[in-house]
Amino acid sequence: MTRLGDLSRCFQGVVPCVVVTSDARGVPNVTYVSQVYLVDEEHVALSCQFFNKTRRNLDENPRAFVEVMEPLTLQTWRLRLRFLRSEKSGPLFDKMALRIEAIASHTGMAGVFKLIAADVFHVESFEKNEGFLVDGPPDAGEQISVDGLRSEVRGLQYVSEQINRAECLEALLEAVLDALDKYFGFEHTMVLLPEDNGTRLVTMASRGYGESGVGAEVAMGEGLIGTVAREKRLLRISGLDSEMRYGRTIRRESGSVAPEVPLPGLPDAQSALVIPLAISGRLIGVIAAEDRDPLRFGEWHEAYLEIIANQIALGIDRMFEREHDDDVVAVTQSSAPAAGGSSARRTVTYYKNDDCVFIDGEYLIRNVPGRILWKLLRDWDREGRTEFSNRELRLDPSLGLPAIKDNLESRLILLRRRLDEKCPELRLVPTARGRFALQVEGRVELVER
C-alpha cells in the first residue's frame, strides 16, 4: 500500500501543483501553487502568501482537491483534503517561511514576497491518477535513498574522526568537504564563516568550483545562504530553477526594481542544501551544497546533516578557542607551486578608506585580512622583515582584531588562499608554532591610496 511519504518527490516543488476549491455557492476555483508541503502521513500544508480566492473559499467550504505530479515520470496523484487551520507561527510556519524568504531575498523581493500563513489540511484520501500516462510511469529509480541509508552511519563516523583529528581550521574544513563528497556524493560545496561582526559571510573553503570559490562573499540575510545564516535554519530546495522563476514572476507582477542576488556557486544549480552551523543560537558558519540535479538532496540528508552540522560547528568553535589558548600554527603549507623565476613585477595597492587590497588593479582582499597583508608588506618593505608571529598580529591595534574570538586563523587561511590564486609571488609559509614567513618573489611595488 502506498504511503503519502512514498510520494516525497511530488512534494519537492519541482513541478507546480493544482488546487481546486469551491465557494459556498458551488463555484469552483482552480489555482496553481508552487509547492504542497508534506507535514506527516495524514497532513499537508499550503503556503498562503496572498489573501486570494483559494483562501477565501476555504473559509466557506473546507474541502479541497489537490493534484501533485511526480517530476521524473509526470505521474499524477490526487489528494482529497479538508482544511483544518492556518498557522502563523511555530515550526511548520518557520520552515515554510524560510524557504519563501530565501527565494524572495534572492529575487530581490525580501519583505514583499512572504508567507502569511501555513494552511494545514487533513488528507482524507489520496490515489494514483490511473490512466493519466499511456503506459504507466517508467521506473524513476529508488537507489538514491538506499545509497544514502547505506553510507550515512559511515559518513557520521568519518566526519567525527576527521574533526577530532584536524590540527587546524583549514584541515578541518577540507575534511568536512571531503566527507560530504565521499559519503554523501556532494560535489559542489562551500563553507562560509561570518566576518565583519556578522554582517557578511566569506567563503573559506570550497570544492567543485575551481579556484574561484574562496573569498566569495554573501551579505547576512541576502539570498539563500544569507537567509539561512540569519535564521539559523536548514534549507533544502529542489527544482531551484522552478522556484526562482516563480519568485521572478511575482517580482515582475509587483513591479519591484530590487536587483536579484547572484547565486555564489553554480550558475545553473537546480537544487541547494544550505546548512547553518550554530552553537546555542550563535552562528559559527554555513555549509552550502548545490547540484545540477533538481532532486539531488533528499529528506534523509536533512536529518543526518543536521547531526553532522552540530559536530562541525563544535569543531570549528573548538579550533578558534584553541587558537587563542596556545597560538597554534595559523597557516599551513601552501599548496600553490613556487613562483617561476624572480622577474615578475607586481603592484600592490592598499585603499585605506575601505581596507581593500588590489594586485595589479585586480581585487584581492579587504577588511582585516587586507590590513594584515598591508602590515606584513610594509614591514617587509621598510625593515626587510620576513618572519612574523600570530601573537604580534593579535597585539597590533592597527589591525582591529577583537580581544576575544578574533578568527585570526580563518583570516590568515583566507589571505593565504587568495594569494595562492591571485598572486603566487607573495606567499605565507609556516615556520614554527604560531609563526610564519612572508616570501616575496620578483619585484613588488607598494602603493597606498
Added chain:
Amino acid sequence: MARGLRRCPTDSGVSMFVGTVSPSGVPAGCRAIGAVSGDELATLTVYVPMATSHEVLANIAATRRLAVVATYPPDHSTVQVKGTTTGVRLAADAEEAIVRERLESFADSLDVIGIPRRVTRAINHWPVFAIDLKIEEIFEQTPGPKAGTPIR
C-alpha cells in the same frame, strides 16, 4: 487572443486544468490537453482525456459549473476562466490534430524547464471529451498581488 489578456486558454504550450465541484461541495478536477475558441472567449471548448475525467464529467452533469486555468510553465503567466457548461461530447476525429498539437507544444514548453519531451508525450491524450463552455468570468491568475483580478 481575446483583448486585454496576456495569457489565453487557447494558447499553445500552456498547462491546463479544469476544476469542478459536486452538488455536495466536494471539489474535483483533471488536466486538460487544450482548448479552442472561435469567438474571442465568449465560449470555449476544452478537451479532457476520457481516461481521467469521469469525476469531472459527473460533477458538471449535475452542476454545469466549470473553472479552467491555463498557465505557461516557463514564466508562470496564468489566466482562469469560469462559466457554465453547455454541452459535453466525445471529440470528433477531425479534432485529434489540434489535441496532438497542443500536447506537443506543451511538451516543448516543459522541455524549456528541463522535463524531456518523451516524458510529456506519455500523457494520455486521446480519446478526449470536448466540454463546451459559456464563459462568464475571466481572471488574471499570474502569481503575485494581482492574482484573482477580474479581467472580464
